[in-house]
Amino acid sequence: MLIKQLVLRNFRVFNGTHVIDLAPRKRQNDDNSRPIVLFGGLNGAGKTSILSAIRLALYGRLAFGPATQQQEYVEELSALVHNGSTTGERPSEASIELVFTYNKGGHEAEFTVTRSWKKGKKDQLSLQQDGQLLEELDYDQCQGFLNELIPHGIADLFFFDGEKIAELAEDDSGNILRTAVRRLLGLDLISKLRNDLMIFVKRQQSSQLAGSQQQKLAELEEQVKQFAFQTEQILEKADFAKMRIDLLSKEINRYEALLNAQGGAFAQTKAQEKQKVDTLLKEKDRLEKALRHECDSSLPYALAPKTLERLLEQISAEIQIKQADSFEKELTQFLTQLKNDISFRSGTTGKIAAEAIEDNLKDYLAGKPKGELLFDISEREAGMIQQSIEKDSKKAWQRFDLYRHQLAEVEEQLEQAAANIARAPEDDQLFDIFEKLRELDRKRESKRQEYRSLLEEAKQTKQLQLDCARQVQKTHDLARNQHNSDSAFNNAQETINLLDRYSELLTQARVKTLSANFEGAYRKLARKEDLQLNAHINPETFDVELVDENASVINRKLLSAGEKQIYAIAILEALAKTSGRDLPVIIDTPLGRLDSQHRDKLINHYFPFASHQVVLLSTDTEVDERYFVDQLRDDISHAYEIVFNAHTKSSALKPGYFWELTKEAI
Incomplete structure (x- = not known):
């Protein structure tokens, strides 16, 4: 199959009629056509619209998924009619025309598919073969013809986007690959034939009943x-x-x-904010009372530590002075009594001895503390003051410091809550x-x-x-x-058994081919430092096991994002090669999650050889200037740049890419 031309009219971002030549061209002095037709566009410009248009032209409702209902299909079509701002009225209808050649039964024919629709209406479908309209085919027959020509399940292996690659890369359950393999093997057709035979068998049985x-x-x-x-x-x-x-x-x-x-x-939390304010105000009042209580207790002692240190020194000195005065008074009384006793008993000798003792005691008392008493407080009162200054004041300061920080936080929360309430509109x-x-x-x-x-x-x-x-x-x-079967019945039963056996053998052979194709594709695309993988596919369940060079099964979840992408692309290439179909390959944004080395592999070893016709839909960061000028130039047939006009909200195509090839490169 070769897609020659795509014509879009009022489709998605494309306003008016746009004719796109997709047939690969030969260059001067070059006998072989260059396979790649390159589209460049920024995100939102309309690259995906090209792929969507081809799928829609071929498959209609199936393009949106097999479970899409008719009413949903009509709504989807209506949404695809261009809706940008234009100088005149907005269009109410759109159409897609796809021209392609297909070799059927050894004869190559050119087909033209035209699908048109109006907003809110079912689409119209017509089919031409070699310029002749196939009038004998109604809508369902035309669609059935296209489905048989290029089965939808097979086309998924050739027309895909970055999401399809990511979906297959992240498919840990294997369901997507399992479905693709079943479609590839044509088991749905075998199953349909088997069901038809079962209906025949049941009818034969019914005719034998009473x-x-x-x-x-x-x-x-x-x-x-x-x-x-x-x-x-x-x-x-x-x-x-x-x-x-x-x-x-x-x-x-x-x-x-x-x-x-x-x-x-803010309005939804206004009541909560008001309740929060009430709680915060109560907390603020409690903290302020606690602070005032601390101020009324030992806290002031902590505010003048040097002065209070001098106070404690003075009180200590006064206590010593008072103790010395008390000792002197008692000693004076004792000396008076002692002198009287000595003078009475010993006469002159005793008097001299008493005076000597008195002189020595006076000298001793002269060294004791003396001074003026400023406070004259008791030792008990002094101990209480010392306890308040040295211990209670420190604890009071710690509590005060905690309360004032808590109060600052509460006041900040009150300001924020008040601001939130002020921002909230009235109910x-x-x-x-x-x-x-x-x-x-x-x-x-x-x-x-x-x-x-x-x-x-x-x-x-x-x-x-x-x-x-x-x-x-x-x-x-x-x-x-209860009944013996006739020959037709026996033949049908034998055919059913034969189909089961054929399905089993076909599956085993194709799965073996698919595994070999995957290994070749993966080795071609993987970097040297990537894991060397083989694929073992269970022919009954179609579960895929990735096995490294040591025959150990690898958990696909442990692969890097780039390795998963390469795995998915290798699977798609292997499926396409195993299908035996000679179809174009259309890829939308294929390089998004790959590092530079994996991109190099894909650019050099996949795109130029994926098919006889490769349509690439890329941003300027995927196929960049280096890839465009240096590595793909010998494989690019021609290129288009999709330019989006923000004023008209529509896109147009112009020849060329983001960067022009130099004459030397051409």
């Missing part, structure tokens, strides 16, 4: 259809309810943003928004209950369908045991 049994079987099969239809209807209602829930959630988010913009965040200013939010929240909760109820009802209806299906199967099993 009339009453056939009627009962017909009734059961009709019930299975009715329950299946009811389940589908209920699930559609549930999907619609889920859609309403999402819309209401978006509306609630919008009003919450409006509320915050108008001070709603009546936000009343309407609050009421709208309450109303939307009630509606959303009601829809959530409805959604849960519908899911439960669908579950019960599905269970009834399964019960009826089991009864149908039981009846068929009974018929198979």
Whole structure:
């Protein structure tokens, strides 16, 4: 397959008609076409729109996912019509035209797919082959033809973006790869053929049943259809309810943003702030009382430590003076009595001895402290003062210091709370928004209950369908045991068994090929210091185990972001090669999470050889000037730059890239 041209009209950011040539070109004196068509654009310019347009042109509703309902598809299409500001009226319709060649049955034909739609309407689809409109094909037939031409599951391996790479890189469960392998092997077609044969077998069995049994079987099969239809209807209602829930959630988010913009965040905490102010005021009053109490106690002693030190010295000196005075008085009385006793008993000799003792004691008392008593306090009072100054005042200061810091914090919190209250608008200013939010929240909760109820009802209806299906199967099993089978019946049974065996052998062979292709792709893209990985794929579960050179299984969670990206790209290349399809490769923003060495590997060893036609959609930081001028120049057929106009909110394409190739490089 070769995509020759893409025509966009009023699609997403592209206003008007844009014709894009995608066919690789030859350069002068060059026999081979250069495979890469490069698109450059900044984020939001419209690179992803190119990939989305190709997928939408080919697959319609499937481009948005296999579970997309018809109404959702119409809404998605309406959102894709260009909605930028223009000088005239905004367009109400859009279209995509894709021209490609495809070799089918040994004959190469050119196909032109045109998909157009209007806002709020279902799309129109037409298909031309070699310039002739295939009028005999209606919409569903055209879509079926395209699905058979390029199966959607296969196209996922060739048309992908950076998100697809990241999704596969982070897929620890292996579900994404498992689904890709099943589609690649065509097991869905084998399963469809097997189911058709099972229907034939059951019909053969039914024809052998008695009339009453056939009627009962017909009734059961009709019930299975009715329950299946009811389940589908209920699930559609549930999907619609889920859609309403999402819309209401978006509306609630919008009003919450409006509320915050108008001070709603402060308004919602206004009552809490007022309650906080009351608590803080009480705490402030308590702390102020505690501070006053400390001021009334021993705290003042801590304010003049030097003066109070002198006071304690004075009090200590006075105590010594008083003790000396008391001792002198007692000693004087004792000396008077002693002199009288000595003079009375010893006469002159005793008198001389008494005077000598008196003189010595006077000399002794002369060395004792003397001075004026300023305070004249008792030793008990002095001890109390000393206790207050040396111990109580220090503890009082510690408590005072703690209280004043706490008071400063409380006052700061009061200022902040007062500022928050001042910022909050009055309640009546936000009343309407609050009421709208309450109303939307009630509606959303009601829809959530409805959604849960519908899911439960669908579950019960599905269970009834399964019960009826089991009864149908039981009846068929009974018929198979009661009657001999004819040749057609036997052939069908044998074919079913053959299909199972074929599916098993095909899976084993393809899985072996896929493992070998992965190893080759990974070794080509990995750096020397990266792990040397092999892939072991279980042919029954399709679980992938990465095994290093020592045959040890590696936990993919332990790989770096770059290694995971390289692993994912190697898997995609291996899947594409194993598919045997000759399709273009389209990659949107593939280098976002890679380091410079991994980027070099991808630029040099993947892009130029990925396919005969490679469409790269890149920013200026991915395929930068060095890659563009030095490494990809021999492989680039031509390039486009997507330029976004902020005034018109639309993009246009111009030939070239962010940097022009020099004449010497060309």
